[in-house]
Amino acid sequence: MDDEWTRRVWPPAEQPPGRGETGPETTGRGLTRPYGVPGAGGDAGAEGASGRHRPARDAGGRERTAPYGAPVSGRATAEPSVWPLTPPGEEEDELPPAARRYGAPATPPRRMPRWLWRLLVGGLALACSAAVIGAVVVTVLNRAERVPPTVIHDQVAGVAYTLPPEWREGVVAPVSGFTTVAARGDSATVMARPGDPVDPPGLRSEVIDLSDLYARLLLHGDKVEVLDDRAVTVGGRPGHTRAVRAEYSDVVNEPAFMRVTLLTRSDGGSTVLLGLAHPDQPRSRAEIEGLMWGAR
Numbered sequence: 001m002d003d004e005w006t007r008r009v010w011p012p013a014e015q016p017p018g019r020g021e022t023g024p025e026t027t028g029r030g031l032t033r034p035y036g037v038p039g040a041g042g043d044a045g046a047e048g049a050s051g052r053h054r055p056a057r058d059a060g061g062r063e064r065t066a067p068y069g070a071p072v073s074g075r076a077t078a079e080p081s082v083w084p085l086t087p088p089g090e091e092e093d094e095l096p097p098a099a100r101r102y103g104a105p106a107t108p109p110r111r112m113p114r115w116l117w118r119l120l121v122g123g124l125a126l127a128c129s130a131a132v133i134g135a136v137v138v139t140v141l142n143r144a145e146r147v148p149p150t151v152i153h154d155q156v157a158g159v160a161y162t163l164p165p166e167w168r169e170g171v172v173a174p175v176s177g178f179t180t181v182a183a184r185g186d187s188a189t190v191m192a193r194p195g196d197p198v199d200p201p202g203l204r205s206e207v208i209d210l211s212d213l214y215a216r217l218l219l220h221g222d223k224v225e226v227l228d229d230r231a232v233t234v235g236g237r238p239g240h241t242r243a244v245r246a247e248y249s250d251v252v253n254e255p256a257f258m259r260v261t262l263l264t265r266s267d268g269g270s271t272v273l274l275g276l277a278h279p280d281q282p283r284s285r286a287e288i289e290g291l292m293w294g295a296r
Helices: 002-006 043-050 088-094 097-102 114-146 200-219 282-293
Strands: 151-154 159-162 180-184 188-195 223-234 237-247 256-264 270-277
Touching: 151 180, 159 188, 159 270, 159 282, 180 282, 188 282, 200 223, 200 237, 200 256, 200 270, 223 256, 223 282, 256 282, 270 282
Parallel strands: none
Antiparallel strands: 151 159, 180 188, 188 270, 223 237, 237 256, 256 270
């Protein structure tokens, strides 16, 4: 028993040549090869001749076995070949049927960074706020534009007139005798008062007297030029109007404009409308004349 376990089992001992077999192949130096090569003598030749694999045997003629009784082959098992590599055309066979039909699955899109999401949300909120503010401003402006214009009813002077935009009704007229006043800042002013009874043929002479009086009291111009002097009909009421322009020799005062309009009344009286603009500007002239021509 002890001899069996202590017997040298590797490398395997050389087997004596059997009947019809040659000994192990020797080299030129007298060395032997433990394993035969294909085409040479020994077990390999015998195996090739018989076509069967002969199990390996030890020196006593018994069949050598691996641990647990498994037979040991007489020659090494060939390793699987790893060369050549798999041809390119055969790689598609490794894909599942769905991938071969519809193609390989695409790479999922990259998620948007969180900071970019926050930037987009902030921009959207800012745009919405700007839209709301703009809508409120437009609504307020439209309401302001829809506010009806102010109409002044002067019962004492027997006239009513509508104020242009940016004009405001005054409390007390700057000239005595006038009962109502309206102005646009310090640039333009219109006043109204009742006048003495005047016949239609005497309207022009009365207007000349009034314009000369107010030019001396209000304009104090070094040079006064008559710009307009004609008969008018305002709101079905006959009348006369006269416009003058005052200029000054100094470089401080700018030219001033004044228009006086006298209208008859159905009760026999008259209405005096006085308009002043300083400095003389086309806008102020147009607003004064539009107010007077719209009186009723």
